[in-house]
Amino acid sequence: MSKVVFFLLYLALVVYALVDVIQADEEDLGGIQKGFWIIAIVFLPLAGSIAWIVVSNGARRRRASSGGQVTGFPADQPAPARYERRVRSWEREDAPVAPEDDPEFIWLMEQAKRKREREARTTGDAAEASESSAGSESGAGRDEGIEDRKPTDDT
Numbered sequence: 001m002s003k004v005v006f007f008l009l010y011l012a013l014v015v016y017a018l019v020d021v022i023q024a025d026e027e028d029l030g031g032i033q034k035g036f037w038i039i040a041i042v043f044l045p046l047a048g049s050i051a052w053i054v055v056s057n058g059a060r061r062r063r064a065s066s067g068g069q070v071t072g073f074p075a076d077q078p079a080p081a082r083y084e085r086r087v088r089s090w091e092r093e094d095a096p097v098a099p100e101d102d103p104e105f106i107w108l109m110e111q112a113k114r115k116r117e118r119e120a121r122t123t124g125d126a127a128e129a130s131e132s133s134a135g136s137e138s139g140a141g142r143d144e145g146i147e148d149r150k151p152t153d154d155t
Contacts, residue, residue: 010046017041017049020056027063030055 021037029037032055040048099105 013049014041014045017052021052024056028056028059030059 018038018041021034021041024034037048037052041052042048
């Protein structure tokens with residue numbers, strides 16, 4: 001009979017800890033993510049449950065004694081600044097429907113076009129330079145526009 005009672009207490013402790021972790025605020029987590037706490041309680045039920053109860057109760061006591069805000073910094077230092085979450089262009093409510101409506105997309109396409117043109121000019125200049133240097137070596141003293149013509153018997 002006592003084994004059943006201890007097992008039920010053990011099970012109640014684990015279930016209480018899991019439910020408490022899931023419903024806990026960020027300040028109660030003790031700097032550890034919820035997922036880690038859940039994994040710790042599932043794979044190490046007794047140790048994880050006890051560790052959670054100790055950490056969460058300590059955090060709740062500190063928050064209650066400090067007037068509701070626990071920053072983790074000494075009283076003479078200000079809390080770190082909190083910034084709003086950055087919203088990407090595709091996450092906005094007024095996000096463009098088609099790529100042609102998106103100014104970022106149009107800008108990126110223009111940049112890609114300019115890069116291709118610049119690369120074509122640099123490779124074209126290099127090809128012209130190599131052709132002119134090859135022509136000057138093989139045909140020294142000749143005009144490039146004049147072809148070698150054999151005289152014909154017609155004249």
